[in-house]
Amino acid sequence: MADDKPRVGAPVGPLTLPMVGKDQSYVIGGRNDRWTMLFVYRGRHCPRCKRFLNKLNASLSDWTGHMNVVVASADPADKAAADQKEHGWAFDLCYGMTEEQMRGLGLYVSVPLSDAETENIFAEPGAFAIRPNGTLMLVDISNGPAARPDLEELLDGMIFNITNDRPVRGTA
Template identity: 55%
Template sequence: MPTPKPVPGAILPPVSVPRLGGGEIVIGGTRENWVLVVVYRGRHCPRCKRYLSKLNDMRQRWRDAGFDIAVVSADPEEKARADRDTFGWSFDIGHDLSEAQMATLGLYVSDPLAETETDRRFAEPGVFVIRPDGSLLLVAISNGPSARPDLEELLDGMIYTRENDRPPRGTA
């Protein structure tokens, strides 16, 4: 039986992954700020690099709006570090997301199409917005690399949602 997908408004069980530079990234649980979590496919995905580079360019706007940013993948530490160093990303990057954690987040999982792509199963894209109380405001998961929320529209919508204390939608 498949693991149920996360439901907007529900409390997300905490998921911890190692963070580049030490420590860990905890997705879920209570915290001071809202959190934007982006799950990317990994080093093999050129669309991910473009998406994350745009996010990196917008990171101060997200912070000014009261959001922390966390980016995670199933890649091992050395691949995540290589991407960060190559592209100059300055948000927190987590690595080694396990298949059990992918299931907890409700992500689609794919097998590599070739050894040149990657050497392990990986998560397809997911974008989550989590309120400070640990509840999910937004769940956007995709089964492929081409469908992800537009970051400009998402930021605009999240600013409106925070300022107007809008509830999560799609809870039924």
């Protein structure tokens, strides 16, 4: 079986994604002044994503005290903007991930089950911690909507990693 998992310790991107409500793009990867936590969600059609992202939004100030937080999906601009407006999300929200970008992050990609779900392919959930030097520190990917990291535990672990400048694990 081929190993197409993201390589921790390796550079990420840079991936350039348009942002909801802003005339600029978010560049994920490359050098940055802070750590970045990227969460990828399935899109507007997913109620589990909404619950997860609402929890993230409720604790956003705890996260942004330590790192940048960006959330992205393959949804078009109108769907992502509708989600942000409906839920009042304050995190940077990006849209329009391409299949190449999804696969470059090692995400599982799904085809909609019907038009009622959505019209286009989409990424299954993922979470990526990126160091200021643009390298991948931590990755959590799922092949379906039910498996997500515990946000409180993840934040606690990330604070420990940042504070103690922990090395990348899982490279053997």
